[in-house]
Amino acid sequence: MTEKLLEIKHLKQHFFTQKGTVKAVDDLSFDIYKGETLGLVGESGCGKSTTGRSIIRLYEATGGEVLFNGENVHGKKSRKKLLEFNRKMQMIFQDPYASLNPRMTVADIIAEGIDIHRLAKTKKERMQRVHELLETVGLNKEHANRYPHEFSGGQRQRIGIARALAVDPEFIIADEPISALDVSIQAQVVNLMKELQKEKGLTYLFIAHDLSMVKYISDRIGVMYFGKLVELAPADELYENPLHPYTKSLLSAIPLPDPDYERNRTRKKYDPSIHQLQDGEKMEFREVKPGHFVMCTEDEFKTYL
Amino acid sequence: MTRLLEVKDLAISFKTYGGEVQAIRGVNFHLNKGETLAIVGESGSGKSVTSQAIMKLIPMPPGYFKRGQILFDGRDIVPMSEKEMQTIRGKDIGMIFQDPMTSLNPTMRVGKQITEVLFKHEKISSEAAKKRAIELLDLVGIPMPEKRIGQFPHEFSGGMRQRVVIAMALAANPKLLIADEPTTALDVTIQAQILELMKDLQKKIDTSIIFITHDLGVVANVADRVAVMYAGQVVESGTVDEIFYDPRHPYTWGLLASMPSLDSTDQEKLTAIPGTPPDLTNPPKGDAFALRSSYAMKIDFEQEPPMYKVSDTHFVKSWLLHPDAPKVEPPEAVKAKIRQLPNTYQHPVLMKEGEKND
Numbered sequence: 001m002t003e004k005l006l007e008i009k010h011l012k013q014h015f016f017t018q019k020g021t022v023k024a025v026d027d028l029s030f031d032i033y034k035g036e037t038l039g040l041v042g043e044s045g046c047g048k049s050t051t052g053r054s055i056i057r058l059y060e061a062t063g064g065e066v067l068f069n070g071e072n073v074h075g076k077k078s079r080k081k082l083l084e085f086n087r088k089m090q091m092i093f094q095d096p097y098a099s100l101n102p103r104m105t106v107a108d109i110i111a112e113g114i115d116i117h118r119l120a121k122t123k124k125e126r127m128q129r130v131h132e133l134l135e136t137v138g139l140n141k142e143h144a145n146r147y148p149h150e151f152s153g154g155q156r157q158r159i160g161i162a163r164a165l166a167v168d169p170e171f172i173i174a175d176e177p178i179s180a181l182d183v184s185i186q187a188q189v190v191n192l193m194k195e196l197q198k199e200k201g202l203t204y205l206f207i208a209h210d211l212s213m214v215k216y217i218s219d220r221i222g223v224m225y226f227g228k229l230v231e232l233a234p235a236d237e238l239y240e241n242p243l244h245p246y247t248k249s250l251l252s253a254i255p256l257p258d259p260d261y262e263r264n265r266t267r268k269k270y271d272p273s274i275h276q277l278q279d280g281e282k283m284e285f286r287e288v289k290p291g292h293f294v295m296c297t298e299d300e301f302k303t304y305l
Numbered sequence: 306m307t308r309l310l311e312v313k314d315l316a317i318s319f320k321t322y323g324g325e326v327q328a329i330r331g332v333n334f335h336l337n338k339g340e341t342l343a344i345v346g347e348s349g350s351g352k353s354v355t356s357q358a359i360m361k362l363i364p365m366p367p368g369y370f371k372r373g374q375i376l377f378d379g380r381d382i383v384p385m386s387e388k389e390m391q392t393i394r395g396k397d398i399g400m401i402f403q404d405p406m407t408s409l410n411p412t413m414r415v416g417k418q419i420t421e422v423l424f425k426h427e428k429i430s431s432e433a434a435k436k437r438a439i440e441l442l443d444l445v446g447i448p449m450p451e452k453r454i455g456q457f458p459h460e461f462s463g464g465m466r467q468r469v470v471i472a473m474a475l476a477a478n479p480k481l482l483i484a485d486e487p488t489t490a491l492d493v494t495i496q497a498q499i500l501e502l503m504k505d506l507q508k509k510i511d512t513s514i515i516f517i518t519h520d521l522g523v524v525a526n527v528a529d530r531v532a533v534m535y536a537g538q539v540v541e542s543g544t545v546d547e548i549f550y551d552p553r554h555p556y557t558w559g560l561l562a563s564m565p566s567l568d569s570t571d572q573e574k575l576t577a578i579p580g581t582p583p584d585l586t587n588p589p590k591g592d593a594f595a596l597r598s599s600y601a602m603k604i605d606f607e608q609e610p611p612m613y614k615v616s617d618t619h620f621v622k623s624w625l626l627h628p629d630a631p632k633v634e635p636p637e638a639v640k641a642k643i644r645q646l647p648n649t650y651q652h653p654v655l656m657k658e659g660e661k662n663d
Contacts, residue, residue, distance in 0.1 A: 042363055259545045
């Protein structure tokens with residue numbers, strides 16, 4: 001495989017509340033390779049969004065490290081270093097209605113990053129860059145002086161993508177970028193993201209709960225359950241040969257647009273108590289096949305091989 | 306089969322500062338007893354307005370009925386007064402809303418929200434009402450219902466809340482249940498549970514269901530028949546097999562092709578429908594979908610297409626079915642699933658003005 005862009009090592013994100021500690025992300029380790037799309041799926045509350053937010057340092061990690069090009073993202077940093085990280089990593093948010101400031105023009109929204117990182121020397125250059133970006137995402141330059149409320153959901157998500165691209169990032173975290181969009185518009189945005197990836201060699205972490213879209217866009221997919229990664233495999237491998245019972249149950253729950261299949265689909269339920277742990281034994285993330293990891297016990301591991 | 310609901314040439318508009326928004330423009334469909342009809346379409350296609358019209362929940366003004374009838378159990382509900390409607394709403398027609406987080410009252414105990422429906426429509430003692438509320442929660446699969454009725458909505462998870470909403474909708478044993486995107490806000494695993502629950506309940510209490518969604522996977526799972534809406538009109542309707550295995554309208558093709566299938570291993574581009582739905586303040590002349598369709602012909606921009614009958618149950622509103630129209634091929638993803646269905650006519654038949662969609 002190609003070189004690693006991101007290494008996530010034993011990442012922990014705990015939230016301390018009155019009722020006790022919430023282990024939203026609990027000891028997560030995985031790598032993201034340059035130029036790939038890693039999909040992250042799971043139910044709401046499984047910690048997939050928190051993982052994305054911890055990687056980009058929207059939350060200060062409780063433990064573990066995130067290495068971006070070999071350097072730790074977390075921990076104390078000079079302003080200059082921090083700026084550098086923020087430029088290389090960008091995020092596209094779920095709700096295109098909430099993630100754009102309604103009182104800023106589209107040009108200012110997109111150029112905010114350009115201003116902060118001083119990427120444009122003159123006003124003219126700045127606007128030129130904004131116009132280029134708008135065209136890249138399939139809008140036109142007349143849109144620059146408008147406000148977010150004048151756009152539809154799909155168009156807004158394009159503005160969000162343009163904003164992320166403004167600072168020439170290497171890595172983009174897309175947190176459910178299409179969940180709030182209509183089916184016909186979802187395909188437009190996914191196609192755009194794929195094209196951009198090809199053109200600019202971007203690396204994506206694609207967080208979603210729509211499994212069919214995730215399979216379509218991702219090279220590899222990680223399945224999360226209760227703050228832990230339970231399975232990680234190449235996209236096709238995961239769908240053809242799911243090993244962890246939770247992955248199986250998740251896959252069996254997806255309704256497909258095929259009435260005959262639907263009439264015969266039986267849903268598998270996941271019961272965490274099926275894992276027979278020996279005394280003192282812990283579930284571990286093991287490699288079953290090259291590139292296919294499963295969280296399992298020693299005994300289960302033997303049956304998967 | 307007995308007709309429970311029949312919507313005839315229904316048109317509803319909203320008066321706004323920007324002009325008259327023609328949210329639905331002549332919708333025809335019907336629903337039989339014990340049947341599930343799925344209405345699919347993008348946001349703004351009029352599917353929610355249609356369902357709210359059946360409940361008469363449309364704020365008037367700014368909305369108003371332009372023309373048409375809604376026959377529920379043979380009675381037209383369009384001219385009914387609010388008082389008459391209140392005897393139907395919640396009793397004969399129940400509704401499940403999209404977002405279980407906002408459709409429950411956060412300051413009221415769950416039990417009370419359910420019994421409220423019962424007190425409104427039946428003469429019932431508070432003892433019996435409480436018993437019935439417990440039964441209902443049990444019916445929708447909520448564990449420990451005796452304890453749960455005393456709790457507030459925030460003590461329930463999203464899936465459990467949607468179950469409560471379903472229990473409320475079912476409290477008065479409605480003949481018709483309208484579910485407006487009931488699973489959109491839920492996870493796949495929870496969605497699967499809710500869908501199973503709804504199908505199971507339908508068998509038990511024999512209600513008819515109108516299921517509004519934009520997820521075609523869900524449609525394939527729950528529906529007996531499907532109506533595809535676009536720009537305030539039903540552009541294609543038929544049995545679930547007819548819509549998925551023999552779709553005829555280019556918009557239906559577009560919807561089906563824009564979803565990636567799980568078994569496709571090829572990494573080709575999704576066929577997205579270009580553009581956005583039209584503005585209904587000023588609906589386009591001719592076929593509303595023409596602007597976004599690669600199959601559009603000259604006539605599509607000039608004259609509205611009529612309804613064609615492809616089988617006894619399958620109706621399509623497109624000029625492509627005209628005998629003089631050129632033969633066109635649907636997108637690859639759709640073509641792969643097309644099969645010959647037994648009841649299809651040799652040639653599509655043009656429907657006459659006022660002919661019923663049976």
